Amino acid sequence: MSWHSQVEPAIIQGDFWQVSQFYQELIEKEPLEISHYWYLGLAYLLEAREEEAQTTWLFVLSQGDEGEMTAWTADLVNILDGEARRQLELGNLETSWLIRGHIREISPDNIDNLLRFILLAINLNYFEKEQLKTWLFVDVLKTNDFQSLELSLLAEVLEKFLDSQIPETVPYLEAIFQSNCQRQTFIKVVEAKLPSLGIPLAIDIINTCLAVEPGQIYLLAELYQCYFYNRDFAAAMQVASQLKTSCQGLPSQAVADFLALYVKLFSGNWVDIKADVEEYTESLQKTIANRECPRLLDKPSLAILSPLVYLEDNPRKNRYISNCVGQLFQGYVCNNYKGNSLHKSTIKDTNKVLKIGYIAHTLYNHSIGLISRWLMKYHDYNQFHVSLYLVSQKEDLITENSFRNQVNACYNLQIDPLMIAEKISQDNIDILVDLDSITNNTTCQVMALKSAPIQVTWLGFDASGIPAIDYYLADNYVLPADAQEYYREKIWRLPNSYICVDGVEVA
Structure with missing residues (x-):
């Protein structure tokens, strides 16, 4: 009608x-x-x-x-x-x-x-x-x-x-x-x-x-994160068990085994972890033997390496595993972005004002933010142009006062590794400093794409083992004298301490 x-x-x-x-x-x-x-x-x-x-x-x-x-x-x-x-x-x-x-x-x-x-x-x-x-x-x-x-x-x-x-x-x-x-x-x-x-x-x-479509790997992983951040660790453990079942025999199995172990470690449940440790260790060994990048569906993960240092004080063994997985991770990332590794390998003009970039998701009231803020304050801005690349992070007064208001440029970017890497490349950053290490998979992917001629890891965690990272900042106290034998990155030891602060707040 x-x-x-x-x-x-x-x-x-x-x-x-x-x-x-x-x-x-x-x-x-x-x-x-x-x-x-x-x-x-x-x-x-x-x-x-x-x-x-x-x-x-x-x-x-x-x-x-x-x-x-x-x-x-x-x-x-x-x-x-x-x-x-x-x-x-x-x-x-x-x-x-x-x-x-x-x-x-x-x-x-x-x-x-x-x-x-x-x-x-x-x-x-x-x-x-x-x-x-x-x-x-x-x-x-x-x-x-x-x-x-x-x-x-x-x-x-x-x-x-x-x-x-x-x-x-x-x-x-x-x-x-x-x-x-x-x-x-x-x-x-x-x-x-x-x-x-x-x-x-x-x-x-x-x-x-999940009530109508059980076994959905992505949904189970997100549900795990929700329970984890809500500190409902019992529920997170239950979901991790379901995730392990859904990932059995897939490249995602290593990540599922990591999550099941990590929630127990984080929540203090160290008594009943023997089987979880064995499954986690076996998954890492299979990952290296099969030359498969650990990933959850199509999302590569280096965070799965974090339990190593807590389970065994064997840096030579742990670094071997980290270096192998880091290489698999970089290969997967570059292939995933259709070979878009930017491969910036040299600084053309050594007499210019150097452009330094820092990338992190923690530049707020967080331990990394509280430590690294002093570097931003005391940079010589006549010699260095400093840019910050925040990885979709929340911002607070520390972000504003100690970071945004100190440096030459600051960008809070969406979780898109290729976009972030291209932004850094377009900004002609000479030295890119990673403050996250393996604690943030997006940052790891950006570093794997090699968007700056010189790339460095500092703070965050131990070195990631990604081949595209040139240096790891340390000192004579945090790493033994023979550490260079098993670190892929060149260790750059600062003369006194690799961390300097100008005071801390007391609650």
């Missing part, structure tokens, strides 16, 4: 007074044709005569019996829905939203309309979370079959709900999954949005997905 052709010119011009006059005259001629009243009310609505529109529709609907009311309501909703879509195509979001609001009042259980109404409200900034309760959103979900709805509509609403961190996202997902829609379509939407969600909601949403 559509407008009569006689009123199309007036509709194009937006002259709905003419349209309403046409339908008034048509009703006088054909008073029994119910659809004329629907179009007359719609013309009133578009003419900003909202009360008259409602009166017209409700008066006619009140004249029919139950069967007629059902059929007439369906016809009216169909007409209003068509106009709402037309207005949306014209870019008239507010008018489309107004029409859908009236459909919601006429047919409150119409889930397709309700979802489109909510989308428009969000896009127009009219939406408030509390309104979902007023609209009985969860009740409407339970009484509808989602199979007839457009997948793109369902996915778009899910994206908006996740962006707004709406609690009703959980029953909404449950309703979608119960209707046997294409579940992976919606799980991919969830996976893309998880990094921006608060931990409690993320836990509920991930568990909702």
